[in-house]
Amino acid sequence: MARLVLTALLALFVAGQQSHAFFYTHYVKHSSSSASPVTAVDDMTKKMAVFFREDALRVGQTLPFRFPAPVTAPLGFLPRHVADAIPFSSATLPAILAQLGIAEGSAQAAMMEDTLAMCEAPGLSWEAKFCATSLEALVEGAQRVLGTRDITEMLSSVPRAGSPRLQSYAVRAVRALEGSSFVGCHQKEYPYTVYMCHSTGPSRAYEVEMEGAVEGDKVTLLAVCHTETSEWDEDHVAFKVLGTKPGGPPVCHVLPYGHILWAKKNASVSA
Numbered sequence: 001m002a003r004l005v006l007t008a009l010l011a012l013f014v015a016g017q018q019s020h021a022f023f024y025t026h027y028v029k030h031s032s033s034s035a036s037p038v039t040a041v042d043d044m045t046k047k048m049a050v051f052f053r054e055d056a057l058r059v060g061q062t063l064p065f066r067f068p069a070p071v072t073a074p075l076g077f078l079p080r081h082v083a084d085a086i087p088f089s090s091a092t093l094p095a096i097l098a099q100l101g102i103a104e105g106s107a108q109a110a111m112m113e114d115t116l117a118m119c120e121a122p123g124l125s126w127e128a129k130f131c132a133t134s135l136e137a138l139v140e141g142a143q144r145v146l147g148t149r150d151i152t153e154m155l156s157s158v159p160r161a162g163s164p165r166l167q168s169y170a171v172r173a174v175r176a177l178e179g180s181s182f183v184g185c186h187q188k189e190y191p192y193t194v195y196m197c198h199s200t201g202p203s204r205a206y207e208v209e210m211e212g213a214v215e216g217d218k219v220t221l222l223a224v225c226h227t228e229t230s231e232w233d234e235d236h237v238a239f240k241v242l243g244t245k246p247g248g249p250p251v252c253h254v255l256p257y258g259h260i261l262w263a264k265k266n267a268s269v270s271a
Contacts, residue, residue: 049254050241051237051251051252054204054225054250054252056171057174057206057225059171059173059174061170061171062169062171062213063168063210064166064169065166065210065254067159067162067219067257068162077134077193078133078193079134083133086100086133088131093109093116112189112190112191115189119131119194124201127198129197132195133192133193138185139151148265150265152263153260153261153262154177154260155259156220156254156255156256156259157219157220158219158221159218163215163219167213168213168214169211169212171208174207175208176206177204177206179205180202180203181199181202181203182261183197183263184200184224184255185197185262187258195260200224201228202227203226203227204250205222205223207220207222207223208221208254221254221255223254223255224252224253224255225250226250228247229250230247231246233246234246238253
């Protein structure tokens with residue numbers, strides 16, 4: 001059964017089903033790790049509000065976004081006993097590739113190598129970080145970081161069919177989430193579902209209702225504004241986009257489709 005599950009997941013992975021328009025960029029200062037920060041500002045990053053200032057989260061303001069269609073055949077998590085039986089480290093990558101039938105030197109192998117490197121790269125001095133390969137590990141990790149078993153998950157909501165056209169979205173409502181520290185979990189590219197999770201550090205989070213100016217589609221996005229960026233890499237793409245520096249104004253971004261924000265369960269929203 002486990003072999004059949006892995007074969008089906010691998011087929012989807014090779015078909016490139018796990019792509020999203022948004023990306024999570026590692027923001028620690030440069031090290032020898034291959035998981036170095038993304039610093040290049042491409043055309044789409046310039047056009048989209050990948051990063052924005054906190055004062056943009058006001059009713060009537062507009063931000064440019066595009067939302068590709070969700071994955072049509074979600075990989076889902078492997079059962080924990082199956083995931084735990086598969087090595088998950090850069091040192092064992094050759095064995096992982098052999099076990100999953102992926103050719104060394106292939107594009108798929110390169111993406112897996114990047115994911116493993118990011119999972120193993122050190123975080124900031126205050127940052128709790130982990131990678132989860134099963135649903136149980138995801139929940140338990142978030143509970144551990146937040147210091148309580150009483151947690152809740154929140155996700156951005158976009159149209160089921162997506163809205164791939166780049167357009168301006170007007171802010172219709174903004175609700176602040178109570179609390180100052182959360183856990184963000186970001187889907188990574190791998191043959192089966194892997195989340196890279198980290199504490200957000202000092203931050204403010206919002207639930208934002210927006211409406212597209214062209215299509216008229218409505219979305220509800222989770223936005224996180226990092227209020228402490230003094231340890232971020234000075235070459236991080238966010239500073240290039242916003243024209244700011246480490247330790248400057250808060251850096252905000254929305255959570256992509258399928259990414260998760262965990263909070264203590266007593267965290268509520270307020271207008």
